[in-house]
Amino acid sequence: MTEPAPAKVNLTLHVTGRRADGYHLLDSLVVFADIGDRVTVRPGGACLRVVGPMAAGIPDGPENLVLRAAALMGTEAEITLDKHLPAAAGIGGGSSDAAACLRALARLTGARLPDDVLSLGADVPVCLLARAARMRGIGEEITPLARLPLLHAVLVNPGVAVSTPAIFKRLVRRDNLAMPERLPGWHTTENLLLWLATQRNDLEEPAIAEAPVIADVLEKIAATEGCALARMSGSGATCFGLYPDPHSAQQAAHKLRRDHPDWWVMPTRLS
Structure with missing residues (x-):
């Protein structure tokens, strides 16, 4: 069984509070791209093979969220992760991989999905849904959106991994609207x-x-022709530009790739 693990994009991300246990409360409009990783599961012993253009540096041991997801399902399987998204990039790569593994194992075995997917991370519940939604609380309150217009976008990552805990530590205010x-x-x-x-x-x-x-x-994205909005996704470092049509997005991606060949630049559709 093969399941897509699409890139997650936070169109908005409001930090609205902090619980006594230290977890931050969020309010986010989340959509998914038509690009991402792929997870394939087969009956067999518990093992993980990581392939693809972004496989370098991705652990294949028990610390990988994909294997943790399989353990949560209580299922042993041979798992192949075809990695196309940058890691630690704010677009839910690991969380989407884990969610795809859960969906694939459920299809393979007929078992029901576990209740405590939040234990794998705040983004896993919304990535399990893999469609436009409002995410609140610490990630457990998911409200699917019945209708959201298609967005044409360009995702850009400068090749810098950032630490989510370090970003939250730098927050000056945690009770935003x-x-x-x-x-x-x-x-x-x-x-x-x-x-x-x-x-x-x-x-x-x-x-x-x-x-x-x-x-x-963000400055370089905003300067591309037709860009309606430039913003960062999640805790970064991936940023996105939104455009009125696919041609504008493709042209912007071409310019950004030409000017910054060391950046990861991908035109996509968000829905």
Whole structure:
């Protein structure tokens, strides 16, 4: 059984509080790209093989979330992770891989999905859904969105891995405003883009303090023709630009790749 593990993009990410146990409360509009990793599971002994253009440096031992997901399912299997997304990049690579493994093992064995997927990480529940949703709490409150206009985007990562705990440690304020309790009904891409411009990613400023190159990435994306919004996803360092049509996104990706051949640049659709 093979399952896609699409890149997760936080169009918004508001940090709205902090619990007594130290976990941060979030309010985020999450969408998924049409690019990502792939996870294949086969009956057999418990083992993980990592292949693909982004396989270098990815652990294949028990610390990998894919094997932790298999252990949570209580299933042994031969697992192949075809890695195309950069690691520690704010686009849910490891979490989406774990969620894809859970879905694949459930299909392979007929077993039900475990209840405690949050134990694998805050992004795993929304990645298990793998469709547009509002994510709140510490990641456990997932509300699927019935309708969201298609977005054309470019994802850009400068090749710098950032530490999520380090980013949260740099947060100056942890009780920021949430998104509106009732989200608008976005009937057009233009309406969605205008609304997104009024929202934010509260981790962007601390991430720039941790990795200043993120500011350069955002500036270069914003300067591309047709860019309606440039923002960081998750805790970084991947940033995204949103465009009115696929041609504009492709042209922007071409320019960014030409000017910065050492950056990971991918045009995509978000839905």
